Amino acid sequence: MNSIFISPVYKLEQLRYIFIVLTSKSCNQRCKQCYIDFPINRHDKDFIDINKIKEALVQLKNESIECIYLTGAEPMTHPNFNNILRLCLKYTNVCICTNASFINEKKARFLRKVEDEGKNNLFFRFSLSHYEELKNDMARYRGSFRQTFFALKNLERYGFSIILEIVNYYREEERVLLEMFRKKFEEYGVNPEISIGQYFDKMNPPQEYNDKSKDCTNSRTLTQNGVYSCPYLANDYRGRMGGSFLDYAKSVNAETEYCMECTSCSVIHVS
Ligand code: SF4
Structure with a gap:
């Protein structure tokens, strides 16, 4: 019997969020579970030009963007990170x-000083894979668990809000994950908001679509090369929406392996 694959089409309902990929090749770590295929040569960099971001913010001046997500690979490896942060904070959260x-x-x-310079808010998004240090670090990098709790404590001390995404790498029961993570937070004296995300296994991608909300319905992603549907498909021709925010596509044919499992990364409660 012949079967025809029909992918769903997701329309951009309202442009509420912008993801900016500051680099898709530069990270100071190499997490086992990362969905990015990093270049073999660590010196291979692709930092976005700050002028590209300035141009995009001018093009977006009539939009009501609630939050800009600075992402990557690792956005804080960008040599001009502080200036990009200030520029974006002038525009929105x-x-x-x-x-x-x-x-x-x-x-x-x-x-804290940078956020206090203006009226918009600064948030953070971290992720961990397990409440046991060893299991977490096996899925990520050595030291990831302690580093994340150390950063959480420092940021909370200065009054920042942090979303901690638990990437369910070991596919454990969500109830158990939440309970055990809460115990860890008590132990370390931190109190982030939590969300649970599914692990995307590149070697064994899902075969069915989930019905969770998707970033391509409320956001677009800017890279050095143009505008894309979401961070998963940044710089991937299958997610290309256009060259700039002056003219970009408002619907996406969700036909990639990422589209089946992905869920929205955007934070809803930013105001
Ligand atoms: S992977 Fe990207 S384009 Fe595909 S459904 Fe998810 S958000 Fe939309």
């Missing part, structure tokens, strides 16, 4: 999606 390894007490103090 900003969330930094980071592996947490650059945030010590001094950096948290500096970030």
Whole structure:
């Protein structure tokens, strides 16, 4: 019997969020579970030009963007990161999606100063894979667990809100994950918001679509090369929406392996 594959089409309902990929090749870590295929040569960089971001913000001046997500690979490896952060914060709220390894007490103090310069808010998004240090670090990098809790403590000390995404790498029961993570938070004296995300296994991609909300219905992603549907498909021809925010596609044929499992990364409660 012949079968025809028909992919869903997701329309952009309202442009509420912008993801900016500061780099898709530069990260100071190599997490086992990362969905990015990194270049073999660590010196192969692709940092976005700050002028590209300035241009995009001018093009978006009539939109009501609730939050800009600075993401990557690791956005804080960008040599012009502080200026990009200030630029985006002048425009709207900003969330930094980071592996947490650059945030010590001094950096948290500096970030507090930057946020206090204007009226918009700065948030953070971290992720962990397991409540046991060893199992977490096996899925990520050595030291990831302690580094993340260290960064959480530093940022909370300066009054920041942090979303901690638990990537369910070991496919455990969500109830158990939440309970065990809450115990860890008590132990370390931190109190982030939690969300649970599914692990995307590149070697064994899902075969069916889930019905969770998708980033391509409320956001677009900017990279050095143009505008894309979402961070998963940044710089991937299958997610290309256009060259700039002056003219970009408002619907997506969700036909990639990522589209089946993906769920929205955007934070809803930013105001
Ligand atoms: S992977 Fe991207 S384009 Fe595909 S459904 Fe998810 S958000 Fe939309």
